[in-house]
Amino acid sequence: MRPALLDPLFASVSSLPGVGPKLGELLARLLGREDAEDARVLDLLFHAPSSIVDRxxxxxxxxxxxxxxxxxxxxxxxxxxxxxxxxxxxxxxxxxxxxxxxxxxxxxxxxxxxxxxxxxxxxxxxxxxxxxxxxxxxxxxxxxxxxxxxxxxxPLVEPIYPMTAGLSSKVLRKAIDGALARLPVMPEWADPALAQKQGFPEVDEAFRALHDPRDEMDIDPQSPARRRLAYDEFLAGQVSLSLVRQKLRKVAGRPVHATGAISKRILAALPFSPTRSQTEAVADILKDMAGNQRMLRLLQGDVGSGKTLVALLSMAAAVESGGQAVLMAPTEILARQHFSTISKLADAAGITVDVLTGRTKGREREAILERIASGETQIVIGTHALFQDAVAYHDLALAIVDEQHRFGVHQRLRLTAKGISPHMLVMTATPIPRTLVLAAFGDMDVSKLTEKPAGRKPIQTVTVPTERIGDIVSRLKSAISEGKKAYWICPLVEESEESDLMSAEERHATLAQVFGANVGLVHGRMSGSEKDAVMLAFKNGELRLLVATTVVEVGVDVPDATIMVIEHAERFGLAQLHQLRGRVGRGDEASTCILLYKGPLSETGHARLSILRDTEDGFVIAEEDLKLRGEGELLGTRQSGTPGFRIASLEAHGDLLEIARKDAAYLLEKDPELTSARGEAIRTLLYLHRRDEAIRFLRAG
Structure with a gap:
């Protein structure tokens, strides 16, 4: 049960004086919540000012x-x-x-x-x-x-807040004052010695100071109030990750004993031999799975580093041991692509593979569900349809989740909740800096794939101002007449009034005048089957040029595409540009990535594009991206189930994350059920930061 002390903070924002339905909706939009009902008084407290006006x-x-x-x-x-x-x-x-x-x-x-x-x-x-x-x-x-x-x-000194269209600062300020008036005196959950050493104010004082800055110093991320609230945010995250880990570890894993019989056949069918880091990652995974504890491992591999092979060899081990394995991808396109890559090798090794997505309907779906339940299907590949209640596994030994940052801790738990405790391998092609790994996946061991598979050529990256778009189109024309394939990426789907960004639909129309029926279009508003049809036509060579939004970012594999044009490259984050660039250079031909930018570039924009020009190492790029932009954007936080910190920032408060991690580990070792006085206070902290799913584990424990 949530402590009654927090009830006033969990009331809807519409319960504040002067907040009607219309204002409630505006506040919800500002606070990144679904609707006025979902936006709570508490969310206003965490909406920190970004600067001050000094009168x-x-x-x-x-x-x-x-x-x-x-x-x-x-x-x-x-x-x-x-x-x-x-x-x-x-x-x-x-x-x-x-x-x-x-x-x-x-x-x-x-x-x-x-x-x-x-x-x-x-x-x-x-x-x-x-x-x-x-x-x-x-x-x-x-x-x-x-x-x-x-x-x-x-008011001589006034805080300035991030705003949304239609909301005035006076109205927002009044709502925030209403929220502050409901702030209770919180129990102290920080370790007293640490609070004294760091000069932390008490929690309610810290919130009041956050919204009542007296000068520039108070707005600084290093001000005592901000550091206090950042620490709390990290601590809530680390305690909940540790509780989840404690719970997942409690359920004994079943040892997987690989015989090597199937993986031998897979390796024999490969046209190349695995890289050193692929071999090491597989060895780590097999070692983890052979023990009595469940494996929880994060596999980080840069774009095109061969994660799919590591996944397949891990799944082969589960099958050799008599179990089943699932591979879950974030999108339909990706799931079907994994299926086409894996089924060829699986056929050679004599393994049965099925693909199950939201689009699998009727008799076909029933037949697949039957095969999964009977154990006839040894490997299942699909989207989150794999988690639905209708899916019963015969004997699930390993679950692999691709593109972790699209799946939160919740989904990992749903698998466990099905009464199955498979080993878990989580894969991501977004190289994540170490601090972020701690913040988002503190509950996992990590393997990295650092080399590219043999035969991959480096990608030449060039930056070109938009004024020279005509040259690019004529270069594309000659490349396509030589039988080459190219992507053209745009930031938006359709032109909007206020934006000067080139929309995918409009760019498609202008390129179709030059290239005729050779040009296809893929964007996020199309249905799954429409996207797949266009992708297939591009893969088979019926289309030579594909205009797309960032839907092609993750894992789409067309080995003979060698040219990537990214329009308005200055609007994309580094990690995203790196992901997009990784769609080319997947075959044995030399590839090019052209970053079209609209000048004049800001200092950050300039730094971003030059980093990309100078290196293809995703880990270097991720560290730089973190410095330039902060972690929220790096992980596409809002949609992603990873921690979108509201006050804490990894660049400014990295030192506190390390302390919070150690503190959480120490606390749970001494008080695993959080029943001591400090444990009770920590429960309040978890509720305050909407981490209640972690508390449910204590109860289920």
Whole structure:
């Protein structure tokens, strides 16, 4: 049960004074929640300000610097409304202090409202940015105007929050104040010695300080309030990962004894021999699976490093031991592709493989489910349809999850919840920096694939400004006439009013004028079967040029595609560009990746594209990406089930993550059921950070 102490924070944002249905929806959008019901008071507390406005600067009119926020106190001299019928001209109100005169400028303002708010001869205090024209000072639409007698109510230092369209800062601030008013005094879950050494304030104090910054120092990630809240966030994450691990480890694994009979046949059917790191990864996996504890291993391999072979050899070991294995992919395209790669080798080794996705329907589906339940199917490949209740396994020994960051801890648990405790291997082609591995997958051992399989040629990467798009199209024309295949990646599906990004549909239309029926289009709004049909036509060579959004990012395999054009490359993250580039260079021909960018590039944009030009090492790229962007974007956090930290940041607070990990391990060793006083406080922390699934484990334990 959630402690009653937290109930006020788990009320919907619509329960706050002044928050109606419309505002509730806006707040939900701002806070990244589904709807107003799902957005809680608590989410507002975690919505941290990004900067401050300082209105303490009161230089006097003549000394006011251009474009800087200042506060001016002066006497109103006269009003100058626009001439009749010229409502597009501004309404001006003039005031003066000892140093000079200032025009307050309003567009489309109501004169009667202004004469009441700013009566002649009244002394007022106004705050906003000053602009200078021909030696005259003007302030357009001041942020604040109050009578000088009420100036003590003017907020001199104001936090600035990340916003969403349609929401005003005053309204957001009022909602946040409402949330702060409900903040209870929390029990202390931090270790007292650590809290003292780090200078941590108490939790409720830290939240209040977060939303009441007095100067630039308070906004800094290293301020005591932010460090305190970042630590709490890391600690909640590490304790829940440890609880999950403790629970998953409690269920004894079943030892898998590989005989090598099937894997020998697979290796014999391969046209190449495995790389050193593939062999080492398989050895690690077999060693883990041979023990009594369940394997939980993360296999990180850069784009094209041959994870599928490692997966197949691991599954072969499970089959040799008399069990079944599943391989779960995030998308239909990927699942079917894994199936086509694996079934060829599995046939040679005499293993039965089936593919099960949401699109498998009717009789075909029933037949597959029967084969899985009877044990006739030894390897099943599919999407999360593999987790549904209708799927009963005969004897599941190994579950492999591809592209981990699309599956949260929850899905890993659902498999376990089916009363099966298979060994787990999680694969990702997104190289993840070590700190992130700790934060997101603290409960796993890690293997890395570092070499590319034999015969892969390096990819030449070039950056080209959009102005030279004509040259690129003519180079493509000659390449395609020589029988080559190319991808053209665009950031959006269709052109929108406010965006100047080239949409996939529009780019497809312009390229079709040059290349005719040779061009296909794939984007995320198409149905699975439509996408598959286009991909197949591209693979078979009926299409030579494929215009696509990032749906081709993960694992699509067309070995003879050798050219990749990425439009608006400056809009993509490094890891994503690296993933996309990895779609070419998969065969034995030299490949090219062309990064089209729209200048002028920002400093970060420039750094990003040059890193990509200089290296093909995904691990180097991931570390750089973390420095340039932070972990949220690196993992595509919102959609991904990995920790999207709200206050903590791996770059700024990496030192605290390490401490939180050790603290969580120590705590659970001493108090595995969290029944001590500190254990009870930690339960409150887990609820506060919406980590309640971890608490359910304690109960199920």
């Amino acid at each position: 303490r600067n009161q230089p006097g009119i003549a000394l006011a610097p251009e474009g800087v926020i200042v506060t001016i106190t002066g006497r109103i001299d006269r009003h100058q409304p626009p001439p009749p019928g010229k409502s597009s001209m501004p309404y001006r109100v003039f005031l003066h202090d000892q140093t000079g005169e200032l025009a307050l400028t309003f567009f489309r303002a109501k004169g009667d409202w202004l004469s009441k708010a700013l009566p002649i001869d009244e002394t007022v205090t106004v705050s906003g940015k000053v602009d200078w024209f021909n030696g005259r000072a003007s302030m357009v639409h001041p942020d604040y105007m109050v009578k000088a007698s009420e100036a003590q109510n003017l």
